[in-house]
Amino acid sequence: MAIREQGQGGGKRKLDAGGLTAFFREIRGLHKPEKITFLCIGTDRSTGDSLGPLTGSQLLEYGFPHVIGTLPSPCDANNLTKRMIEIPSGHIVIAVDACLGPHAAVGYYFASMEPLHPAKSVGLALPAVGHYSLAAVVDANGPKPYRTLQTTPLNRVMGMAGTIATAAAAGFGLSR
Template identity: 75%
Template sequence: MAIREQGNGKRNKLNAAGLSPFFQEIAELHPVKGITFLCIGTDRSTGDALGPLTGSKLLEYGFPHVIGTLPSPCDADNLLVRLAGIPAEHTIIAIDACLGPPVALGYFFASNEPLQPAQSIGLLLPAVGHYSLAAVVDINGPKPYQTLQTTPLYRVMNMAEHIAKAAAAGFRLYL
């Protein structure tokens, strides 16, 4: 997904410190047992591994409902099937990597609206999530697929850790 292509502008640009309040606001409205984290991406691309890395870390923090982990990624091939398995009464927080302008690199875009996965590589998938978080893992350019393949893993791992730690703090789950 390229952040510049995201909808109506109701996304808040956050640094890592701004993530905890985002999750805390959700936690005040929804108990953790009714939340499903939908962490989109694949472990076959460093840039797109943000979702599975985050999902695995969320499980380590004790979140009960996480789809998309390193052992079991949620990607374009299985997204629809994985969505069908989420209970209708659950609130979905969708998390995905994205590409953006240089000034957004390393930032997060949070929204109380769905996100559109796989836009940067030209796929048409349904918008997902009641809430969403897009992490700008690299700069958008003419070859988005190649950019995601060559994104520094260290950056992606740090961003995944920031998301998981902030979610745990927001929902008051601690190791």
């Protein structure tokens, strides 16, 4: 997914780490926590794209019962459609994915009350997923997005994944 500018379509909100907790708290106010499934998209084979599985693994550590997409079992472009079948009936889905964006947005998060469009920045046409979406801007968009994701600093991605998991836990009232 590529974010070109804030506010473009879908009511995307640019958030810092502090705003993430409020985003998750807002969702908790609308839906029962046990009816939430996190769909964490990405692969452990690309540094920038590992945000999803890193986040998913940490969400499990916090005790979230419904998480699809972890380091041992990623949900990526090759298996997204198959993995979506695992979503329990009647669940509200929060889709989480890495994305590329403008230099000024690197390290920020774009939250939306609408589906996420995975792999858009690398030219793939995958189905839109989630009732809510969270796109983490892990690096700047450029002429070679696939290469950019391959060379994104792991420290940044790990930090952002940890921030998402911690904010989700705080927003839903969980702790380790």
